[in-house]
Amino acid sequence: MNDSTFAEYESNVRSYCRSFPAVFRKASGDLIYDEAGNPYLDFLSGASSLNYGHNNGLIxxxxxxxxxxxxxxxxxxxxxxxxxxxxxxxxxxxxxxxxxxxxxxxxxxxxxxxxxxxxxxxxxxxxxxxxxxxxxxxxxxxxxxxxxxxxxxxxxxxxxxxxxxxxxxxxxxxxxxxxxxxxxxxxxxxxxxxxxxxxxxxxxxxxxxxxxxxxxxxxxxxxxxxxxxxxxxxxxxxxxxxxxxxxxxxxxxxxxxxxxxxxxxxxxxxxxxxxxxxxxxxxxxxxxxxxxxxxxxxxxxxxxxxxxxxxxxWRDRRFQESLAVKSAYIRQTLQDLCTLFPEGEAVVKGRGLMLGLDVKHGLLAETISRQAFTNGLIIETCGRSDQVVKLLPPLTISDENLKAGLGILRRSMEQVLEDTLLSV
Ligand SMILES: Cc1ncc(COP(=O)(O)O)c(C=O)c1O
Structure with a gap:
């Protein structure tokens, strides 16, 4: 990856690119691809600007x-x-x-x-x-x-x-x-x-x-x-x-x-x-x-x-009904992920498809986000000290990709927690 053009010419004010250091070329639905063609599942969705996915064909x-x-x-x-x-x-x-x-x-x-x-x-x-x-x-x-x-x-x-x-x-x-x-x-x-x-x-x-x-x-x-x-x-x-x-x-x-x-x-x-x-x-x-x-x-x-x-x-209730099903599935998965952490150290926050896991420490949340990126998932953090791992998947995400993304998140958390334990 050659990102020297950005470092040399784009202002220091740039931010998301520091968390997700790839040069992206194309995107479709739930996935965004870097220049080398590596796919990433997108649980950031342009900070909720891409609720219907990237390049939604119907739109x-x-x-x-x-x-x-x-x-x-x-x-x-x-x-x-x-x-x-x-x-x-x-x-x-x-x-x-x-x-x-x-x-x-x-x-x-x-x-x-x-x-x-x-x-x-x-x-x-x-x-x-x-x-x-x-x-x-x-x-x-x-x-x-x-x-x-x-x-x-x-x-x-x-x-x-x-x-x-x-x-x-x-x-x-x-x-x-x-x-x-x-x-x-x-x-x-x-x-x-x-x-x-x-x-x-x-x-x-x-x-x-x-x-x-x-x-x-x-x-x-x-x-x-x-x-x-x-x-x-x-x-x-x-x-x-x-x-x-x-x-x-x-x-x-x-x-x-x-x-x-x-x-x-x-x-x-x-x-x-x-x-x-x-x-x-x-x-x-x-x-x-x-x-x-x-x-x-x-x-x-x-x-x-x-x-x-x-x-x-939005012409009928079918889409809205699909959101309720997805939301319940994500919430349950996040609830299960809480058990990876010491008692009370992780709590589920948010509602709808705007859910996340508050892991209490900004550095921990950031490390999880970075590990997830290495594993092919784009996911950001939020909160007063950036201590919440925040999920904003496309509302149109397929069940298969939702499951895959949550699987990457679990694996990333396990890797980070294992490394944390090894380093103490
Ligand atoms: C709740 C809320 N209000 C306002 C804004 C500002 O929107 P924009 O970045 O498009 O100016 C944001 C952006 O994240 C937001 O989340």
Whole structure:
């Protein structure tokens, strides 16, 4: 492998390539191949941007047909037939069957653009500044979203202070979920708390980067009720957890809440193409034309891919049912893997197909990830000290590849634990 071109010319800021040091050439479905043709099972899925696998044939066929017909690719935010088809498919097959009614805002194409728009809108609607975000949150790298992100390394890279956000304890982080709700309620309703009145709440239902911490339905309902009483929007960041990752299209579907604003990106285009979307309740659509602008709002190839993904996977419940089966299988396998570790040293985290094993030590998780890569599996880590081995397989993964990937993970863990024991 010759990777000197990257080392010499690509900025030091590059990161995933350091964990998975191969030069990749092609990818299909659950597999990605390096230049020498070695296959790797992909349990990273572009950090949940490839929920339907690499180069999904059903989606590719519609994108290539669109390109062949010289369909419009770039159009700023002008009306296009591709955009209209996407809106109609999204409303018909995603929103209406779930009893949801939102207006759609297309911000710039990255997740962080959606979060910026949502935060701005909450501030504009309430006339206040203070967004309430949560411990271990991750919302993106542009300054607004970064101010709601907790990772100290990423925050310090901003080079300026990151105001306008107050962090509250995430569900369960003070022990019982009720305690955090009570703390929040007391802090935000007490004029003597020193915390500015909120402009909105920004929450992930499963903290994808923060360690696969999950919010319970009771906690979320308590949060939604607090937001209602304070008359501020509840924003759900579904950028990583949405598009089926938690087993339903939206992560909040079975939680008994209806957010006021929802951020989507990552797998929305179905094909790994950049595309983001903000869903907002009609009464919150107080934007002036062009007030939140951007050259790449509305990626037409993204619209075509997203429509294809929705029509192929979300028109009925079959796909969703297949996710429940896969999720149960992964969870059980991870539960079995816990027995490789000393009692209580490994716990299963997350939900849906966003599951992982918290092995308590960052170095151990990293070593497992590296060993898995050597064995042909791409799998990353997350959490406050990167102590969680995080599984994000394609939602479309075949049973055979799922079993094979989990088998590699077990073998890798056994090898690492054996080496660890030998070295003490
Ligand atoms: C929950 C969440 N929000 C926002 C973002 C930012 O998305 P992007 O990297 O596309 O800007 C991410 C990215 O990982 C994310 O996981």
């Amino acid at each position: 590719r066929q519609e994108i290539t047909a669109y390109l062949q017909e010289e369909g419009i690719v770039h159009s700023l935010d002008m009306y296009t037939a591709a955009k209209r088809s996407f809106i109609e498919d999204f409303v018909t097959h995603i929103l209406k069957p779930r009893g949801l009614d939102y207006k759609l805002q297309f911000p710039g194409p990255a997740g962080t653009n959606a979060v910026e728009a949502a935060m701005k809108l909450a501030r504009k609607v309430t006339g206040r500044t203070n967004i309430i975000a949560f411990t271990n949150a991750f919302h993106g790298m542009s300054l607004g979203a970064l101010s709601a992100t907790t990772d100290p390394v990423k925050r310090s890279a901003a080079g300026i202070s990151l105001p306008g956000v107050t962090f509250m304890p995430y569900c369960g982080s003070l022990g019982s979920p009720d305690t955090t709700l009570e703390y929040m309620e007391k802090t935000l309703t007490n004029r003597g708390s020193g915390v500015e009145p909120p402009a909105g709440f920004l929450v992930e239902l499963v903290q994808g980067e923060g360690g696969l911490n999950t919010a319970t339905s009771e906690w979320l309902q308590g949060l939604a009720s607090l937001a209602r009483r304070l008359e501020v929007p509840l924003i759900v960041d579904d950028i990583q957890a949405g598009c089926g990752r938690t087993g339903t299209f939206f992560s909040f579907e079975e939680m008994g809440i209806t957010p006021d604003i929802v951020c989507l990106a990552k797998s929305l285009s179905g094909y790994g193409l950049p595309m983001a979307l903000v869903l907002l309740k009609r009464e919150l659509d107080v934007w002036q034309p062009g007030e939140h602008n951007g050259t790449f709002r509305g990626n037409n190839l993204g619209f075509v891919g997203a429509s294809a993904a929705i029509r192929n996977y």
